[in-house]
Amino acid sequence: MKKRILAGLLAALLCAALSGCGGGSGESGASGAQNSAGSASPESTADSITVGIAQDLDESLDPHLTVSAGTREVMFNVFEGLVKPTPDGDLIDAVADHHEVSADGTVYTFTLREGVKFHNGAAVTADDVIWSIERCADTSEGKAPLVEAFSNIQSVKATDDKTVVITLNAPDSEFLASLTTAILPAGYDQQATAPIGTGPFKFSGRVAGESITLERFDDYWGKKPAIKDVTFKIFESGDAMVLALQSGAIDLCAHLTTTQAAQLGDGFRILNGTMNLVQALYLNNAVKPLDDVRVRQALCYAVDKQQVIDLATDGTGVALGSSIYPTFTKYFDDSLTNYYTQDLEKAKSLLTEAGYPNGFDLTITVPSNYQPHVDTAQVLVEQLKAVGVNAQIELVDWNTWVSRVYTDRDYQSTVVGVDASSMTARAMLERFTSTYGKNFINYNNADYDALFEKTQLGAAADDDAAQVDLYKQMEKNLTENAANVYLEDLGDLVAIRSDLTGYQFYPIYVMDLSGVKAG
């Protein structure tokens, strides 16, 4: 009797299973509770989409205080500055309608766009702009200004309701890029928890550690998004992220690994962009034996970039040769990409010259939460063996990496990606000047420092072409002195539900959802 009941139950289960499998449309109705979650066929229309992200945003959503790239990436949809970046890497007017720069490059005059509103319905006035800029330029109590470039501001004034004039102490041709800084309502003090900006989406809610939701801003001055609601859901485990994509709980997800992308079926299209960072074997230029330029050059000759790209990232990366990534076309110098090509004999003779005929031991410290860097390090270990360098990988968690490698500089070498906080060459190159606080490779080269100083001074800062040329010389300096073993800009794989289009890559680390639509 019992057996018969059991058999009956099993049969019922099987039926339910099969019907659940076949019935992709309509109610599958195997269980009441399950309908709350919906059937797994894409339930979200183009009206609302769910985006998977790998970590929670910062505690404060105040854009002026944001430090993490992941937060900036998401909140790009909510905030705008006087100008904003385009997918091509240009800057276009956003809150400003147009702007003029005086002949000597020190006076910027912005005319505000008509009809730009904050998410709370208030119109943007010159006062809001001045308040926002002054907040980020504030140096009272000996603080460093929130936006470094703003320390150059002499005054910010409104000549009338719609005109703001910014006067600089010295010309700075990169100044405009810093004006992507968000314009916020003057005096509003809830930005951390209920942010208000002028972007195409407005903030609608957040559950710490779980999700954050945005809603279309119907009074947006520009082209309004096609999607009404966006939910960013946090998946700290990469496996869970892939399973959620497969089961249809998320519609879009960036920064997938090639392995993860390969697991997704027909329901998704994989878009291939770049991460906009410089991945390299970063070398601590201050420790033996890496303080010898011949040793560093030997490492460069020992490595085969293309093989690294093919093996570690399935060929999705783009090779580079200095500290500017390829999508940053204005400053990228492709002639440096193959400055060193794999040449084991040369590498060995350089090592012999430097007094290491039998190679040496090298520790590569890698943050364990970034799989592409771990994979890259593994390929490097094998390649370095050929010239007698006995490399070992030391995996550390991100916090340990920041503390030991980045802050205390207590390491030999590390594989990471370095990105730009703003779309300027300065953001990438200033960090290797000898006195800079974030010069974690301890690069110390007088020519390099001098070149950087020139880029910031009078004539060069005023003349774009001259400045670009100086920055390119700095890149060349890094390459020639083998500051690091430069590898690639990693591929950025974005999985997007196959019926959605309009996702665009930017040359900076942001995720723009305003163009995403069905069909």
Next chain:
Amino acid sequence: MKYAVKKFLMLLLTMVAVSFLAFAAFQVVAGDPATDLLGTEATPEKVAQLRHEMGLDRPFLVQYGSWLFGFVTGDLGESYSGGAVADLLAARVPVTLMLSLMSFALTVLFALPLGLRSVRYGGGVRSAVHTVVNQFLMALPPFFTGILLTWLFSIALQWFRHGDFPGFAVNVGGSLWYLLFPAAAIAIPRIAQTVRMLRSTLLAEMDKDYVRTAIARGNDRSGVLYRHVLKNSLVPVVTFLAQTMAEIVAGSIVVEQVFNLPGLGRLLLTSIGSRDYPTVQAIVVILAFWVVLANTIADLVNRCIDPRLGGARA
């Protein structure tokens, strides 16, 4: 009474010891909340300044003491990543608690009948098949069972949508339904282990003289099994189930990752990553409490089952 007081003191002592060890562990690893908050904005000066602001430059024992004092007076402190620790926990404890209880219920519900049945196979082919299947299930780690269950029930059968946990505040039924799958992922290897444990205990008991005597006197086999053998085998089984309670919580920490559940486990892992001491401390104490509680309950239950234990242990 004396027994209860003694148990309670042990409980307190265990929790203090565990929290101290957890705090001490953070002193050994590199990185702290300041480096986490600053990330790649970190410079040695900025880190030093923030450390001072956060009171992280105080001596270790002072930091621990101030945390302990707050904890004892009912103040769990503020998480470094925002919000009171008490609020963070309040949102997550129900998920982990429900997941653990469901896993435990599944374990007991399936393991006891299956274990009893398996004894009646005696030897032979069925026993061999049973052993092989059981060994296989026992060896499955919960995260792997979790992935298998997701493939089967979420992707192939579409019974639930992976990653779409509605939350108790929104939909209690939907949440319980979703939790059933991670609970099964945790329970399956535990069921297999409990079955094996029960089977070996029962078989050992079946070989005893009184069983042979009882059967010789004409009692039928299953009657003896249920009336005498089972009762005499229960003490080790209950102890084993108490361990199961503890291990289920450990399992849920991993499985919460696989099913993206907003529970204690996920909070614990992120808090460790960001060196969020107050949150980690609070969770560690809760977990320690849970383990000690499970063992205490097992002791009490065993004393009810076998009154002789009372005299021996009190």
